Amino acid sequence: MANIAPQPSGPAEWQKYASSDAVASIPLQADDTNIAIHRGVFLDASEALEDGMHNLYIYADVLAFMNKDITISPAKNGIVQIISRVLTADQPVTLRVPPGDAATSAISIYAPVLDQPISVCTGDSEPQVLNLGPGTDNVGVVIVFDDGEVLLDYQKKYPDDNHAELQASLETELRIALAQFWKNSSIAISICSYVATITENQKSYQMLNTQAVALGQQLAGRVIAGKDMTYAPVLVLDQYKETMEQALTAATSFQDLYNHYQDRSQSLEVQIEAWRKMLDEAIANQTMQGNLCQSAYDKYHSATQTASSCGQQFTLDNGHLKLAQIDFESGVEKWKIEQKYQAIWQIFKAIITFAVNIAVMCIGDPAGVGQAGEAVNGAVEAVEEAEEIADQVAAEVTSGTLERLKEVVEALDTLYPSVSDMVDAIKDLGIDPTVDIPSIADITGTTQGDADSAAIVTMAAWDTWILESDKQMKFALDNEIEGAAEYQLALRKHAINGKQLAQAQAEAIKAGYEYVQAQMEVVRCNKQVTDLQSLLDEFEGQEDIYREAEAKLYDRLMALRTGVVIELQNMIWAYRYWALEDSKIVPDSTKPIEEYESDLYQISKDMETIDEQYPSDFQDFSYPDVSEDLPLNFGQMLVQGLKSETHTGSFTLSPEEALAGSFYGGNHYRLSGLDPTLRGALPNPSATKSADGMVIVQLQITTSGIYQDVQRGEILRFASLPQTRRCSYELKADGTRGETRDDPIFETKNHAEPTPFTQWKIKLLNPEDVDLSRLVGVDLHWKGHVRYDPQRRPGGGHEQS
Numbered sequence: 001m002a003n004i005a006p007q008p009s010g011p012a013e014w015q016k017y018a019s020s021d022a023v024a025s026i027p028l029q030a031d032d033t034n035i036a037i038h039r040g041v042f043l044d045a046s047e048a049l050e051d052g053m054h055n056l057y058i059y060a061d062v063l064a065f066m067n068k069d070i071t072i073s074p075a076k077n078g079i080v081q082i083i084s085r086v087l088t089a090d091q092p093v094t095l096r097v098p099p100g101d102a103a104t105s106a107i108s109i110y111a112p113v114l115d116q117p118i119s120v121c122t123g124d125s126e127p128q129v130l131n132l133g134p135g136t137d138n139v140g141v142v143i144v145f146d147d148g149e150v151l152l153d154y155q156k157k158y159p160d161d162n163h164a165e166l167q168a169s170l171e172t173e174l175r176i177a178l179a180q181f182w183k184n185s186s187i188a189i190s191i192c193s194y195v196a197t198i199t200e201n202q203k204s205y206q207m208l209n210t211q212a213v214a215l216g217q218q219l220a221g222r223v224i225a226g227k228d229m230t231y232a233p234v235l236v237l238d239q240y241k242e243t244m245e246q247a248l249t250a251a252t253s254f255q256d257l258y259n260h261y262q263d264r265s266q267s268l269e270v271q272i273e274a275w276r277k278m279l280d281e282a283i284a285n286q287t288m289q290g291n292l293c294q295s296a297y298d299k300y301h302s303a304t305q306t307a308s309s310c311g312q313q314f315t316l317d318n319g320h321l322k323l324a325q326i327d328f329e330s331g332v333e334k335w336k337i338e339q340k341y342q343a344i345w346q347i348f349k350a351i352i353t354f355a356v357n358i359a360v361m362c363i364g365d366p367a368g369v370g371q372a373g374e375a376v377n378g379a380v381e382a383v384e385e386a387e388e389i390a391d392q393v394a395a396e397v398t399s400g401t402l403e404r405l406k407e408v409v410e411a412l413d414t415l416y417p418s419v420s421d422m423v424d425a426i427k428d429l430g431i432d433p434t435v436d437i438p439s440i441a442d443i444t445g446t447t448q449g450d451a452d453s454a455a456i457v458t459m460a461a462w463d464t465w466i467l468e469s470d471k472q473m474k475f476a477l478d479n480e481i482e483g484a485a486e487y488q489l490a491l492r493k494h495a496i497n498g499k500q501l502a503q504a505q506a507e508a509i510k511a512g513y514e515y516v517q518a519q520m521e522v523v524r525c526n527k528q529v530t531d532l533q534s535l536l537d538e539f540e541g542q543e544d545i546y547r548e549a550e551a552k553l554y555d556r557l558m559a560l561r562t563g564v565v566i567e568l569q570n571m572i573w574a575y576r577y578w579a580l581e582d583s584k585i586v587p588d589s590t591k592p593i594e595e596y597e598s599d600l601y602q603i604s605k606d607m608e609t610i611d612e613q614y615p616s617d618f619q620d621f622s623y624p625d626v627s628e629d630l631p632l633n634f635g636q637m638l639v640q641g642l643k644s645e646t647h648t649g650s651f652t653l654s655p656e657e658a659l660a661g662s663f664y665g666g667n668h669y670r671l672s673g674l675d676p677t678l679r680g681a682l683p684n685p686s687a688t689k690s691a692d693g694m695v696i697v698q699l700q701i702t703t704s705g706i707y708q709d710v711q712r713g714e715i716l717r718f719a720s721l722p723q724t725r726r727c728s729y730e731l732k733a734d735g736t737r738g739e740t741r742d743d744p745i746f747e748t749k750n751h752a753e754p755t756p757f758t759q760w761k762i763k764l765l766n767p768e769d770v771d772l773s774r775l776v777g778v779d780l781h782w783k784g785h786v787r788y789d790p791q792r793r794p795g796g797g798h799e800q801s
Helices: 011-018 164-180 185-199 203-225 237-262 268-284 286-334 339-363 369-387 399-429 447-451 460-478 484-538 543-579 593-612 634-643
Strands: 037-044 055-065 069-071 079-089 093-097 106-110 118-122 140-146 149-155 229-231 619-626 648-652 667-679 695-703 706-711 714-719 724-731 737-742 759-764 777-787
Touching: 011 037, 011 055, 011 079, 037 164, 055 164, 079 164, 079 185, 118 149, 164 185, 164 203, 164 543, 185 203, 203 399, 203 484, 229 484, 229 543, 237 268, 237 543, 237 593, 268 286, 268 484, 268 543, 286 339, 286 399, 286 460, 286 484, 286 543, 286 759, 339 369, 339 399, 339 460, 339 484, 369 399, 399 460, 399 484, 460 484, 484 543, 484 648, 484 706, 484 714, 543 593, 543 714, 634 648, 634 759, 634 777, 667 695, 667 706, 667 724, 667 759
Parallel strands: 037 055, 055 079, 069 093, 079 106, 093 118, 229 714
Antiparallel strands: 106 140, 140 149, 619 777, 648 759, 667 777, 695 724, 695 759, 706 714, 724 737
C-alpha cells in the first residue's frame, strides 16, 4: 500500500488541521447568513444545527460532533441539508429528532469520510446506523420520518445545488488542497475526490471539476508510482537554481504587497495602492504562467512518447510469452502430478493465464480488456483455491500478489486513457472558452483509494510479482518441466517491461494533469486579472468587495508560490538523481517566503557535501561489449528485432546483478553514450554508390525514459525524457566498420546524463541499404563514468571480453 501519512482522526486532530497556518490563512473560507446557511472549514455540529430553522444548509470541510447525542429540531416541514467532506467524532454518535413538528422534516446528509458510526432515531425508535463512508457506494442519505419510523433513502449522487455558498465552499476546498498538495497527500486527494464527485456533470461547476481532477490525479499518479520513483530533470541543477531565484523575486514582491493589503490598520489609499501594484504584477507574471504551462505540456508530450514506446515493446513481449507458453503449458500437463504438488500445478496454470491477460489490460486494447479482466480474476481465484489445498509445498506466488497487481493495472486502466482527452480539451480551452471539457469523478482509479489514499496499491506490486513468479519458475526448472527454461526467460522480460510500461503510464498521468493544472491556472489568471480590475474600479472601502478581491489576490499569490515550489521541486529531484538519496527539504507552498531562500542555500550546500564524501572525481569507463553477453536472451531478441519488419531491436538493463550486464560493482553509472556496430551486416549491392562498395549505416538509439540506479542496495527509479541519439558509420564491402559519421558518444554540460539501467532500442533507419541476412550480433561500446565505493555498492566490476 502507499506509504503516505493518514488523514487526521477525531475532532481534536481535525480542529488542529483547520487552525493550521496553511488552512487558516485562506480567505473567504467561512460565512454565516441570515437564511440559515453555515459554511466553514471546521464547524461544531451542536452550534451549526440550530433549532427551529425551516431551511438549514451546512457546507463544511469537517463537521465535528463533540457529543455522543446530538438533537436536530427543525421547524415543521423543514429541510436540513449537510454537505461535508468529513464527519468526525471521538465516539459513536446518535442524531435524535424529537417527535412532533421536527419529525415532519427531511434531513439529508452527504459525506464521504466518517471516523465514527452515526445513527439516527426519532422518539423511542431504535437508532439506525447510517451506511455511509469508505466501503460503501453511498455518497449520502435522505432521512424522512413516517408515523414515528425513520426511513433511509441512500443516494448515489450529490444533489443539484446551485447555492453560491456551496460554490464558495468548494473553492475553499481546492485552495486547501493546493496548500496541502506538497505536504499531505492524504488530505489533498480526499478533498479533490470530494470536489470532483460533487461537481461531476454539472455545467456550472465545470472549472471546479477540472481543477479538482488535475490536482487529484497528479497526486494519485505520484502515489501509484511509489515513493522510490521521482522525476529526473533533464538539466543540471544550476539551470533550475537560476529560474527559482527569478520566481522567488516575483513571489517576494507580491507577498509584501499582499501583507500591506491585509493590514486593516492601513489607510484606504494604501490598500488601493497595494491592490493596484499587485494587479500590475499579476499582469506582468502572466508570461511566467504561460512558460510554466508550455514546459508542463512538453513534459507530458515526452511522457506519452515513453508510454507509447513501452507499450509497443510490451506488446512484443506478450507475443513472445504466448509462444513460450505453448511448450510450457504442454509440459505442465505432462508433468507427473503427485498430491503434494497439486497446488503448484494449479498455480502454474494460473501464472500462464494471469501473465498474458494482465498484459492485455496494461496495453489497454479495448477489444480484449473485458475478457482479459475476467481471465485475471479467474487466475486469482485459482491461486486462492490452491492455497486451500492441504499439505501444499513450494508455493511462491500468492493470491494477494496477483490481486494487488490487478488493482494497480485496473487503476491505471481507468486513469490513463482519459488523460489525452482532457489534455486535448484543455489545450483547446486556451483558444475557445466554450470548449466542452470532460467531467470526471474518479481520482485514484478505485473507490477505496478515493476515500482513503493509504489504500492505493503502488508499483511495488510489480516487484513482488517479478520476485515470486521467478521463484515459482525455479521449481519448474528443478523438476525439469518441459519448456520451463524458455518460459522463465520470457516471463522475466515480460514482467520487467510490464513494470516499465506501468511506470510510464503513471508518469504520463502526472505530467498530463500537471499540464491541465497549469493551463487552467493561465485561464484563471486571465479571468481574475479582469475581475480584479473591475472590482478595483468599484472599490471605495466596501467590505464585500475587499473580501472578494482578497480571495482572488490570494490565488495570484499562491500561483506565484507554486511556481517557486515547482522550481524547488526540480532542484530536489535533480539532487536525488545526482546524490542518489532524498533531500531533507520538503516542498511547501504555504511556508514563509524567507524559508525558500534557506532551501535554496541548503540544497546547494548539500550538493557540496555529497561531493566531499568522495576523494576524487568520477572514474571513466569504456566497455566493449557484445550482444551475446546481455542478460537473459536479450541479445538474441536484439538481433531478431533488427531483422524484423520494424528493424528495431531492444533490451533492458536493471541494477540487479542478473540483469545489470556490465554495470555491476559500481554505483552512479552515467553514460556519455552507446555506440553499436552491426556484426555480420553487409552493404546491399544495389545501394552502393562508390567503387569500393561502401554504404552508410544509420542507426537511431533511444531509451524508454524510465531509469534506475542503486545506492547501498536500494534501487531508485526515475522518469525523464527519452534519450534519442543518431549513430552513423561507414560499412565496408567486407562487413567491417569504417569511419564514424555521427558519433553517439559525447560529453554533456547542461543536461543530465542517463543511467544505463533502462530499456534500450536500436533501430536501423535505412534497411534498404544494408543486408542483414548474415547479422549475428551487435557490438555495444559503452562509455561514461562511475564511482566504485564498496560501502555504497559491494560487488565485482566489469570483466572485459
